[in-house]
Amino acid sequence: MTEKRSFLVTTPIYYVNAEPHVGHAYTTIAADALTRARRLGGHDVFFVTGTDEHGQNIERIARERGIPEQQHCDEIAAVFRSLWERLDIRYDRFIRTTEEEHRRGVLKLWGLLVEAQTPDGQDAVYQGTYSGWYCPRCEGFKDEDELQQPDNVCPDHELPCEWTEEQNFFFRLSAYEEWLREQIESDRLLIRPESRKNEILGVIRQGLKDFSVSRARVKWGIPVPEEPDHVLYVWVDALSNYITALGFADDGENYRRFWCGAHERLHLIGKDIIRFHCLYWPAILHAAGLPVPTREFGQGFITKDGRKLSKTTGNVIDPAALAERLGPDAARYFLLREAPYGADWDFTDAAFVGRYNADLANDLGNLVSRALTMVSKFGDGKVPPRPASVSEARGLEEELQTDAPVAWPYAEGRRAAVLARYEAIDFSGALAEVWSWISQLNQRIVAVEPWTLARDPSRRDELDAFLYRLLEGVRLVAVLASPVMPRAAGRIDGMLGRADRAPGPDDLEWGRLEPGTSLGTVVPLFPRIEKKDKEKNVPETTPPAAVPSKPEEAPAPAAGPERIDIADFARLELRAAKVTAAEQVEGSKKLLKLQVDLGTETRQVVAGIAQTHAPEDVVGKTVVLVANLKPAKLMGVESNGMVLAGSVDGRAVLCQFEGEVAPGTRVR
């Protein structure tokens, strides 16, 4: 066990000018998953999120709505909290900048800043005249070269900016250039991905300008004590949430433990706010004589169907709908698995459903249901005796070289690898590790053939040992996936006869399943989504084709084709086959060349389904194969079997199963 450490994990606080969008959900899910992963590793973690509620924008919106500012803030903050509830986000503190505790903390920080001296002996905060093009929507002054001409239009809001001059307070950022460069170059302030670090160093090279920290014309905020007509601007009011949330105002226990004494102070942020977090915020803290963040991670942007997300064009991903559609676990899994966390990526519905079916319904869902079903079928529905052998300690490499019948892909090194990936904020990599293990466990079932062991009473111990290890494998997979999929992990624990609780470091140890424990009921974790499910909502307007025109008429056996005996049918070997690869047969519009998994072997089959099915659509599907058909060549390609499909106007509609069926299962 590694030493116990204290970590702070934060999301930005979200501005209550609008309801949450998918970018908010993406960061908050990531922070939640990282928090859970660190707790799994035995560490102390404090997770802060919240809402930024002050400023001219909120004044305007509340005025337009005809309600007090506070009421507007309360309403939107409640929407955020309810979304986090639905996405199974478990934060430790939801900070709101309209809270009294926050106000007191901000004023304490301000007090330190007005007393502070820069390294070259000047006041860190000074009064000056600020003038420039001001966008009321941005609540900020824009650089002249950012504006669109004519009319000095804000590029973000497509509204003309106003030339504005005002007296306000400035923070002397220019005096901290050297210090910031040194912090960032040395990675004492670790900025990731690397490209963001380089971007920030580039900004420093161009020279840092002082920035204004108060506003004269805004009422909805925290008044500046020295100048009560001014309020503190967002850089002091909002960024400070990271410490006020911990009880900075009263030098509270959480502040001392998770800020001053923390092994890491991590901010997850969007790449658009990286400058404020990596330059303004550390400089403010340093000037005030307080510890600064140790790591900042800029997440990428999500587009949808190749286009920028935009409310005006309607190209949006509603995070609440995303959670509803296939459940919170599926939403969390997809967002964190589909792309590396720091990268920009494109969301498509097809990819969401595809991953759900392939990774969750097929790989994980099948593993769990096969393992539990075998224990109830070949055992008595209880956890088998713990194997006496020490072979479970074998590493994977050694394991692959042995021919022992129940050799085992054990987790040696694997859990460390998964936790290290989480720690590096590489969720996609952590999940890929877990899924490669799932796939090995599934292959193990096929290779060991427990159903064969079950037929031979003298191999009972071997069967029990296999089943115990399989269940332990399933349990550990659930534990390692639990930071991203807490709900599914809890349900798997329930099926394994264990209490539903947040897993801790003890659960990472091999052999925690108690022999003799009765397993719970097997419930489908992630029911497969078929294309037809998506069309279910379409009302049926045409009557079913099979309704006979003369229902009273008795069936006329002689009129149909000749009936066959059951023995004739038994000559056909129909099996469930999972398509593992597919490609178009060269020169043919109709034929696909498929590789199918029959549980015990892989076969090549040519199927006339290319006009209705793209190769990538059939991969992962479980189809019905006539397995004992004589080999044939179609367009010069060998085919070993035939895939069953309905023929509708000459087009093929694949025959598929309603529930989960393991490859190789006989169809009768």
Ligand SMILES: [Zn+2]
């Ligand atoms: Zn603007």
